[in-house]
Amino acid sequence: MTYTYSGVELEERTCPHCGEELSPWIAPPESGWGVIVVCNNNKCPHYVGSDCDIVNKRDDSNLGCRYAENPDNKYTPFNLLAWTR
Numbered sequence: 001m002t003y004t005y006s007g008v009e010l011e012e013r014t015c016p017h018c019g020e021e022l023s024p025w026i027a028p029p030e031s032g033w034g035v036i037v038v039c040n041n042n043k044c045p046h047y048v049g050s051d052c053d054i055v056n057k058r059d060d061s062n063l064g065c066r067y068a069e070n071p072d073n074k075y076t077p078f079n080l081l082a083w084t085r
Helices: none
Strands: 001-003 008-011 022-027 037-040 063-070 076-083
Touching: 008 037
Parallel strands: none
Antiparallel strands: 001 008, 022 037, 037 063, 063 076
């Protein structure tokens, strides 16, 4: 099934890690992305503990990763940096 968000036609997608529906998000213009879809489930296994998976970051940093897909690139998955606390 498809829907329109901010003028962009999107497929309904789910996170392969937790099964939650991915939410549309308008990325900042300087990112080069338009609308992306993101898993916002704070209990998603991909997100939980992701603050420990980033190599070479400061110990006091609260950055982690959310699962995301880029509709402009055939829904290619990527890790979206996110605040974890």
